[in-house]
Amino acid sequence: MLALGKINRLSVKKQVKFGYYLDGLSWGEILLPNNVVPAGLEVGQELDVFLYLDSEDQLIATTERPKIRVGEVAYLPVVAVTKVGAFVDWGLKKDLLVPFSEQQIPLKEGQKYLLYCYVDVSNRIVASTKLDRHLHKTPAKYNIGDRVDIIISEKTDLGYKAVVNLTHWGVLYQNEVFKPLQQGDKMSAYIVKVREDDKIDLRLTSATFNQAKQLTDKIIHRLHQNNGKLALTDKSSPELIYEAFGVSKKAYKQALGLLYKAKKIVIFEHGIILTPTDTKDN
Template identity: 50%
Template sequence: MIELGKLNTLSIVSHRDDQCYLDGGEWGEIALADSGGAAGKPVGDRLTVFVYIDGKNQVVATSQTPKAQAGEVAWLKVVSLSHAGAFLDWGLPKDLLLPFSEQKGKVIEGRFCLVRLFLDEDNRIAASMRLDDFIQDEAFYYQDGQAVELIIAEHTELGFKAVVDHKYWGVLYKSEVFQPLKKGQKLAGFIKKIRPDRRLDLILTQAKYGEKVDSTSQKILDILAERGGYIALTDKSDPQLIYDTFGVSKKVFKQAIGGLYKQRRIVLESDGIRLA
């Protein structure tokens, strides 16, 4: 069954007038817009193509892969504005429409916006900035520690609100984020906890705390050796500087240097750390 607005794997059924046609099932034969790449491929070969309804209300296919498909959230650039709305660069020759009715706030040409791609009432693919109409608060079928794909949606008082697997909202707490994050950024993460209300708490690393302290201790020793036995960092240093150097929180750093000090492997000075 063909899924409009998504990648499909279809069989070649014929070549006519330098045009390749694919088996579209209930949609009949579908013309491959960029047939050059299929030249010489025999009938029966299968191609992975993106299928959608074009501006002429025809079902067409392309071998090009867009930056996002129907049902996905993406950070896309506004390339033009018109009486119909805004148009976004989504990686295909014809830009993607962001209708006025699906916009939130001021949309400015040249800037990016976070959108969810959907099929309108005519099955044409379009974009929406109204993520709450599509992204659910309550999540199901996840387990604590499960790997997920995240897209940062906004900065909040708690930390960062993120879209999980293009379907659910989740929260990254600022006390557990030790790297710069920005709106639209896509990154891997994990389910830290599923709350009783089925909402998701997220985390960017799954390493157990003790393991992280141990690996940080070794990293401190390695960097000390690389830098002549001294680093100008202490447990009172700026958390961002600590993260930039070791990739960990200030709490993990303090635990690591405390352990190394007790083992007499480092000397703690007023303005830095020195190898013992």
Template identity: 40%
Template sequence: MPTPYPPIQEMQLGDYNDLEVARETSIGLYLTSDDGDLLLPGKYVAPGTRVGDVLRVFVYRDSEDRLIATTQRPLAVVNSFAGLSVRDQGPAGAFLDWGLEKDLLLPFPNQRRPVRVGERVLVYVYLDDTTDRLVATTKWAGFLSDEPFQGRSGEEVQLLIADETDLGYNVIVNGTHRGLLYANEVFRPLRPGDALPGFLRQVRPQDGKLDVTLRRPGYAEAQAATDVLLSALRDNQGRLPLGDKSLSDDVYRRLGMSKKVFKQALGALFRRGLVELAPEETRLR
């Protein structure tokens, strides 16, 4: 009985696909998918690639609206959030740099406010049903979950910076829910699309919205800061050019903690007799 051919993989537009090389031509390789063969241009073909090999490629539409494959890695895939820079403006909207030769369109109707060239914005990337094209939108809040957040105060979460407000920063928590990071929690510049760890401060009982912090709450935060400071001292031959009179920015740049938390950790080590203090220096005993 003849062995059946394996089923052709359903191709995912705007995402990574594992596709088999069907044939080789002068302009590149054609890969087999359920939507027909698509081109992987020669400049993306690794030496030694042969017919029958399975390649992991990203699939999108080129400037002539044809499906095409690339081994380049975009900064965002379909159904995801990302911070992207505005490269240009056109009659249909703005064009975003997402790491591929063809820029990503941010249509005018998808902009919460007009964007400027050079500006970095948080967007959600999706497949437009009408045009079958990948597009971006800055109206990202509509793609978040309406379900209650399953988490407890003090729990570690992943934060994605969305935009700055009068109170601080809107953030996306664990890729699913909106949260607020207050300005007094932040000790370094943040940009839309920056990803960083944080902690859940509270789920507001009145509206279910999330308040988050960059600092580990309570005793655990103080203990973690003490460990970080002690480790930094040991890694720098027992000396750090930081002390009680150091600038907050210098403390955060070196240790990733606020001046207040640094002083608490410093006091804890001093009380244990582990360090000697100077206004702008700390040494291990």
């Protein structure tokens, strides 16, 4: 089934002077203009194209890939504000409209905003900054530890609000963040908890007990490289811990706890040292 604003696989029906017509099935013939025709294209061949409406609201195909598709979220710049709304650059010749009714606050030319793309009741591809209208429409069916894709929306008092798998809202708490984040940043995260309201708690690392055990070997190795001393405790900043071991502060604290219980290290206010026994054994 064909979908406006998404990638569709269509077959080439015929060639004309200004391009190729693709078989749009019940949608009829769809033009693929010459300026986006791949080299060596032949009648009967199938190819993946993005379907949208041109400046005359005619259905058209392109091999170009926009920065956002229907059902997706992206951080895009406003290139013009007109009497019908704001227009953003989404990577195609015709800019993407953000109607005034879909602007949380009035958009300004030159500024970037986090947008959700959809097809409106007039069958137009448009975008919205009112993400609450379009997210959380389905139950958040995730398991603890699931890896998901997120896009940072905004900084809050708790941490960072993020869009999870383009469909739900999630929260990265401040104590789980160990590197600078900006609106529009894309990355992987892991499910910590799905709350009763379907809001999702996230973390940036898959910190588990087993991973903490693996980290202990790295810490011991680093201690031996530094004459049995390391100026990095469970109270050090998340940034310093991440720079040293590439893990969150929570994972590092778990690893130190395991080493301390095993009597392999002693923890002081400003650092940790190997116990005399562990020093002799290695």
